Amino acid sequence: MRKSTLFCAAAAAAISSGWAMADPDDDELVINGEIEIVTEAPAPEHVENLDTIYSGWRFRTDETQALEMDDFDNPAMVLVDKAVDAYGMPDGTEAKSCASCHDDVETFTGLAATLPKVGEDGKLHTIEDLINTCRTERMGAEPWKWSGEPMQTMAALIVSQSRGLPVNVSFDGPARSFWEQGKEMYYTRYGQLELSCANCHEDSFGLMIRADHLSQGQTNDFPVYRLKQAKLISKHNRFKGCIRDTRAETFAEGSDEFRALELYVATRGNGLSIEGPGVRQ
Amino acid sequence: MRLSIFLAATFLVGAAATAEEIAPGDVVFEDGAVAQSLSGQPGDPENGKVLMDKGAGNCIACHSVTALSDLDFHGEIGPLLDGAGERWTEAELRGIVANAKMMFPESMMPSFYRITGFIRPGDAYTGKTIDPAAIAPLLSAQEVEDVVAYLVTLKD
Numbered sequence: 001m002r003k004s005t006l007f008c009a010a011a012a013a014a015i016s017s018g019w020a021m022a023d024p025d026d027d028e029l030v031i032n033g034e035i036e037i038v039t040e041a042p043a044p045e046h047v048e049n050l051d052t053i054y055s056g057w058r059f060r061t062d063e064t065q066a067l068e069m070d071d072f073d074n075p076a077m078v079l080v081d082k083a084v085d086a087y088g089m090p091d092g093t094e095a096k097s098c099a100s101c102h103d104d105v106e107t108f109t110g111l112a113a114t115l116p117k118v119g120e121d122g123k124l125h126t127i128e129d130l131i132n133t134c135r136t137e138r139m140g141a142e143p144w145k146w147s148g149e150p151m152q153t154m155a156a157l158i159v160s161q162s163r164g165l166p167v168n169v170s171f172d173g174p175a176r177s178f179w180e181q182g183k184e185m186y187y188t189r190y191g192q193l194e195l196s197c198a199n200c201h202e203d204s205f206g207l208m209i210r211a212d213h214l215s216q217g218q219t220n221d222f223p224v225y226r227l228k229q230a231k232l233i234s235k236h237n238r239f240k241g242c243i244r245d246t247r248a249e250t251f252a253e254g255s256d257e258f259r260a261l262e263l264y265v266a267t268r269g270n271g272l273s274i275e276g277p278g279v280r281q
Numbered sequence: 282m283r284l285s286i287f288l289a290a291t292f293l294v295g296a297a298a299t300a301e302e303i304a305p306g307d308v309v310f311e312d313g314a315v316a317q318s319l320s321g322q323p324g325d326p327e328n329g330k331v332l333m334d335k336g337a338g339n340c341i342a343c344h345s346v347t348a349l350s351d352l353d354f355h356g357e358i359g360p361l362l363d364g365a366g367e368r369w370t371e372a373e374l375r376g377i378v379a380n381a382k383m384m385f386p387e388s389m390m391p392s393f394y395r396i397t398g399f400i401r402p403g404d405a406y407t408g409k410t411i412d413p414a415a416i417a418p419l420l421s422a423q424e425v426e427d428v429v430a431y432l433v434t435l436k437d
Contacts (some may be wrong), residue, residue: 038309192399192402192403204389208355246403248403249404249408
């Protein structure tokens with residue numbers, strides 16, 4: 001269901017060039033031999049231009065895919081172990097740790113599948129917001145930097161409690177206006193190259209853009225460990241890079257614009273499994 | 282007031298005339314094609330070939346070209362460019378490279394010789410903002426001519 005001119009042109013190129021990697025592969029993802037991951041699902045009704053949604057994992061090479069199939073091979077899980085320590089470490093003027101109030105981290109099972117969500121204050125909250133609220137308001141500690149290692153490893157620890165559960169992010173009621181804002185952004189052709197998220201991740205997924213095999217730009221695998229950068233990458237960091245690469249003035253990590261975009265993109269993945277922390281080149 | 286505008290205008294016309302270059306805002310498209318050389322000079326296909334791969338051209342990010350198969354990683358977003366010099370006239374190729382959206386409305390292909398109408402334009406790939414007055418076209422007039430001269434050589 002992509003724009004037909006693009007699709008025909010691209011298909012012609014793929015056939016005659018022999019690069020035809022095209023479209024996701026057929027591999028199935030089971031983590032640690034027990035957590036079954038849904039990497040392909042019917043597109044939710046509100047995603048008008050796609051028939052099927054796919055996890056980004058399906059577009060990666062076999063070598064990269066393998067790193068996500070066992071926690072002993074997943075470099076992100078080494079970092080998650082560090083977060084397990086941090087979870088029990090008192091910090092701030094209250095000298096409290098996360099564990100002082102939340103007991104076992106397993107109590108967060110299911111949370112990541114519903115984020116971001118609107119709080120009682122009417123604002124949209126991402127996992128980073130929820131963690132920093134506890135740090136600043138309940139522990140008397142300094143907020144963590146959005147994409148810094150302490151924040152993203154803690155996010156990965158909490159996200160990993162929901163692995164295998166279906167993404168089910170709500171965009172009704174108070175979330176609706178944020179969702180509309182995010183959708184508007186998704187289809188805006190930013191920058192001097194005039195490319196929207198949809199141009200690359202909706203019209204052209206499955207195709208090569210230079211050395212990159214384009215996925216649908218889903219976020220069910222975040223935070224992801226990027227081998228190239230040897231660290232965990234936040235969703236906002238990824239968005240920032242994608243917009244910057246269109247020769248545009250990008251938005252800041254932790255900006256309201258990226259919160260809204262995060263909500264919209266997350267709802268495009270409703271029905272896939274939470275899979276993070278993932279691994280990417 | 283009137284006089285200074287008049288003088289400024291004469292000056293601009295004069296400057297453009299000496300360089301024989303057509304400014305991005307003055308390019309005349311007819312059915313998506315541009316008849317006249319943008320630089321007033323012929324293009325250099327050798328430099329055009331370099332631009333297909335490097336810098337602001339980077340055409341093979343989206344296109345494959347068999348004649349350039351010594352280079353890695355050709356894209357699949359746009360059509361294979363083999364035979365482009367037969368499918369299209371030089372004027373059409375100039376129009377496509379200068380502003381592909383005139384030939385293919387809504388095209389994903391960037392407009393390489395246009396400097397206005399962008400949403401949140403940035404300063405190259407820094408992610409920072411740019412003064413709209415400071416925006417340069419992705420390819421200079423001569424570079425467009427060079428790329429066109431290369432495309433003309435792509436016969437089957």
